[in-house]
Amino acid sequence: MILFKNCRLIKELTEGYEGEYADILINDEDIIERISSPGTIRSEGARIVDAKNNTVLPGFFELHAHLCLSDMNFHKLRTTTQSENALEALSFAREYLKQGYTTIRDAGTIHNVTVELKRAKERGIVNIPDIISSGQIITPTENGNDTFANMYYEVDSPYEVRKGCRKQFELGNDIIKCMLTGAYLNEGGNPGETIMMEDEVREAVKVAKMKGSYVMGHAHGAEGIQLGIRCGVGTIEHGSFIDDETIQILKESDECFLVPTAAIGLACFYDAESLSEDMMDKRKRYELAEKEALNKAYRAGLKLGFGSDIDKENFVKYPGMEFYARTDWYDFEYKDILIQATKNSAEIAGLSEKKGTIKVGKKGELVVIEGKPDEDIYKMKKMPLYVYFNGELIEN
Ligand SMILES: [Zn+2]
Structure with missing residues (x-):
């Protein structure tokens, strides 16, 4: 299990959760298990990644x-x-x-x-x-x-x-x-x-x-x-x-x-x-x-x-x-x-049931981008802080 804390979410890319900030829990099958207000998910033994209020996007x-x-x-x-x-x-x-x-x-x-x-x-x-x-x-x-x-x-x-x-x-x-x-x-x-x-x-x-x-x-x-x-x-x-x-x-x-x-x-x-x-x-x-x-x-x-x-x-x-x-x-x-x-x-691509937004039940494929790329797309010039996919956490 991996817990992404303090994620800044983009409304259009998040389903079933209204807030701008959240913690996201991904289970061992790499499925998003919970999206909840920061600090409200307790998960014994989960690996923790602090997104520090940076923007978290789906893969x-x-x-x-x-x-x-x-x-x-x-x-x-x-x-x-x-x-x-x-x-x-x-x-x-x-x-x-x-x-x-x-x-x-x-x-x-x-x-x-x-x-x-x-x-x-x-x-x-x-x-x-x-x-x-x-x-x-x-x-x-x-x-x-x-x-x-x-x-x-x-x-x-x-x-x-x-x-x-x-x-x-x-x-x-x-x-x-x-x-x-x-x-x-x-x-x-x-x-x-x-x-x-x-x-x-x-x-x-x-x-x-x-x-x-x-x-x-x-x-x-x-x-x-x-x-x-x-x-x-x-x-x-x-x-x-x-x-x-x-x-x-x-x-x-x-x-x-x-x-x-x-x-x-x-x-x-x-x-x-x-x-x-x-x-x-x-x-x-x-x-x-x-x-x-x-x-x-x-x-x-x-x-x-x-x-x-x-x-x-x-x-x-x-x-x-x-x-x-x-x-x-x-x-x-x-x-x-x-x-x-x-x-x-x-x-x-016909994959929207599993991918494309951050939603409970979808694949836990997350990308942490520094700052607010929705307000400044040139933030994408910098490598993502973290990429999580298929059990692997990449830190750039
Ligand atoms: Zn071509």
Whole structure:
């Protein structure tokens, strides 16, 4: 048992308790057993952590990770050995945990490394965030598919899509990721252009549904986003050029959600020398359009998920990047960013019964942040004081 004393709570992220300050007791099964006024829980033998009136948040969600990316020198992936890549991915997953992330949805990998990480975790070898894995990315024959070694699985008909999707599930993956439009970071790709055919997207959704799962659809252009929604994909990734009409369609849907990825936008400018001219050119050309579109989607009240799309090097160098990127790169309000990283993303990932808020009966996954990040999101630049997950207390 572990008792977190003197926690400052955020109302929108707490259920079944009204006060601003509380003690939180987590039992040996890592379930939140009690939330009560400070000083009112007596628990013999419990380990005690004094949060000292700092802010305590539920564990964060990363809905768009690539655990196989150790840095932005993507071409290196082709010569990285399988075991080297697995070790890099493992250390990236640990970095996520240290920053307070307890759930990672991986959006594309090589060597099926995310499944191996999940298995290592199940065997009790490593403590890393819970992983939802998509395996290789299903994509039509396109420019730049070899940018990330074998991260892409090429398909050019509904039957090939069927094979590709079934292959990912056979390998132990949980969901399917499809490229509905081109990409910024694929050499020669055109982000606004729709690249998958309707019958191909429908086929991916069909196979995923048979497995009780869903498709995450990479889409920048409005046409590609609409294609995804129409075909039944579960999430739209990036959504850079979403327009008014598409925002409205998404707003009325309770089956498809938008996951913007702000940190990768910032990272491309911080780390410009790692990128090719083609990649940087696209980034510069579309920057304003992307910011404007995502701000509109936010102001329209869409339930937005939390994804970063960044590599390990930038993730470690700039702690809390996705949090402040949503203010720097877009123009989101501080408290809403915290809600996107927890409650919203838990709902989008279908995990809100167990995660996403601090509530008796939910998983005891807590992150202690110094000060009041809901009033100053740049507090997230500092590593959390404590992260508690799966029986382990990390002190930074
Ligand atoms: Zn991605």
